[in-house]
Amino acid sequence: MAESLKNRTVNGVVWSAIDRFSALGIQIVCSLIIAHLLTPEDFGILGMITVFSAIGLVIIDSGFGLALIRRNDVTELDYSSVFYLNLFLAIICYSVLYCLSPLIADFYNLEPLTQICRVTFWVLPINAFGLIQNTILLKKIDFKTIAIASLASSLFSGIIGIILAYNIRNVWALVIQNISMYGLRSIILWCVGHWKPMLRFSITSIKSMWSYSMNLLGFGLISSLTQNIYPLVIGKFYNATQLGFYSQADRLQKLPATSITEVIQRVCFPVLSEVKEDIPRMREAYRKIIMTTFFIVFPMMILLIGIANELIMLLLGPQWSESILYFQILCIVGALYPLHSINLNILNVVGKSRLSLVLEVARKVILILLIIIAIKYDMIILVLAQVVYSIIVLFLNMYYSGREIDYGIIQQFRDISPTILLSLISLGLISLFIYIPYQHEFVLLVIKCLTFIISFFMLNRIFKTQSYSFAIPILANLIKQIR
Known part of the structure; x- marks a missing residue:
């Protein structure tokens, strides 16, 4: 079975x-x-x-x-x-x-x-x-x-x-x-x-x-x-033009963050529903899901922050330059999305739909309060409020969902902390390219991406992180299945 x-x-x-x-x-x-x-x-x-x-x-x-x-x-x-x-x-x-x-x-x-x-x-x-x-x-x-x-x-x-x-x-x-x-x-x-x-x-x-x-x-x-x-x-x-800048930035950051997480979520819900009575088995499954998904999504979103300028200019053109900063801020929200989504999925699998509803009400009250405060200022502050909201409610989601399968906040952060640290180190490396004489956007984009990817995987290999050991065989298996 x-x-x-x-x-x-x-x-x-x-x-x-x-x-x-x-x-x-x-x-x-x-x-x-x-x-x-x-x-x-x-x-x-x-x-x-x-x-x-x-x-x-x-x-x-x-x-x-x-x-x-x-x-x-x-x-x-x-x-x-x-x-x-x-x-x-x-x-x-x-x-x-x-x-x-x-x-x-x-x-x-x-x-x-x-x-x-x-x-x-x-x-x-x-x-x-x-x-x-x-x-x-x-x-x-x-x-x-x-x-x-x-x-x-x-x-x-x-x-x-x-x-x-x-x-x-x-x-x-x-x-x-x-x-x-x-x-x-x-x-x-x-x-x-x-x-x-x-x-x-x-x-x-x-x-x-x-x-x-x-x-x-x-x-x-x-x-x-x-x-x-x-x-x-x-x-x-504000106006339709500002909304256009925001919407395009939001759409681009959601492509990797939401899509990868939802791909795994759509499969995990019907599959893990079959083993919902076996808590230890389900806990270990969710631990691997969180670590693997976060290992893929978080560094990808951090990389997007580092290449935002070149990416927007190449894909959309100078007329969309105002969306660059929105995009970078929203990538922080996207980087945390797997933790939100997977923890909420735990509640649905174990049948705690009422608790999901109560938590959703609490989370959205927090969001509305933050928007009321931020709306007095400019668009940047309004978008930054999303980051603040994402961090606050992350602890709420991790606490209540982790409680159901005995996989709480401390354990989850201990499992994902190597991915966070090594991603930020890799971002620091590509940030040094601002001191290099100007290159064409496409050339700079390629150099930054290769530097980030190589450094991130090499650091994980050197330190033998557990997320790396989980993710690489799964990714290799997926590639094999596709072939």
Whole structure:
């Protein structure tokens, strides 16, 4: 059983990585091309309504997706009942947001936003059609099929976005690209998923998942609102151009930080749910997950801080230079993301969804207080407040989640401290390049990256860190599986 679980996990990670990075990579590449054709203001306008779409998507799923994955005795009736519930909630959400669109435009004092909202919010019912198909594939750990759907939809929607951006040169290119991505993905999941709903709906089935799902819904709503509170605040108190700079910086830093962590999380949740009763086994598994994920993500984010100037100039151009400092600050938040996410996943696996909800409320109260304080100053202080928030709530997450499996704050920091120290030493080495006579951005970027990577791995090898001993065999195995 252990070997089977290991094989499924490795195979799942491989295809989950292909899914996440190929799809997101295509989206980023297309976004970078479009960034040369549109203005920061165009990206900022779409960013203004991101929070409303995000909340709608959370309501539509309502936590039933994770409830279905976690259950061991799911029936076809369960799947069909949740499918129809998703559609019903999608129609309700779209109708409400359609009516609220003029108020959203008034809130931002931007009249054209009304029509943009009404079209953009079509992603809600469109996405609802593919939710159960995606959930079934996740439960089966069939990330290969999910990867095909994500890759194809991202590629074709990206091409559509580039063509429209070149021809119409305004925010509508981004709107249509977004809708087409969700639409194509739902269509492909229906074609390759081989699941069709029954013409039956069971209230009993929904009730059996209600308690667990509603806690996750509450958690998701609060999390979604606060994750998108920065676009909301920046769009309201600053302007669309500033929001465009911030949004592009945030999108770029999330590519490695969020993606790598979520790749592992998506696989670990269904796999570790099968061994949730064996606490010692699960504790050791999570210890390796935290150390390995942090070993990959943290140095990568520290490297991005060191190469931010060259990276932004090469990818986006001088017109986006104002986003460089935002990007560097947000990379600190991204560096800590694995610890946040993996610790929260522990609570969901052991079924502590109510505790997750309570902690989420506490965390977001802290965030709102920090924003209220920072909003009195300029944008830099507002963005720095995210770093302060991330550090404060990290201790909160590590304490309560670690308590469930006897893997607390001190043990976690002891395990990750070598990675932190050696990453900062490597950053110090590449920081010395500021004293070297000017080189072309691309040449300097390559030299910095090679110096950082070589020094980081050599230092880990010299000091024989435990994270290195965990991560290298796993990475080698993943490469072998891909081949």
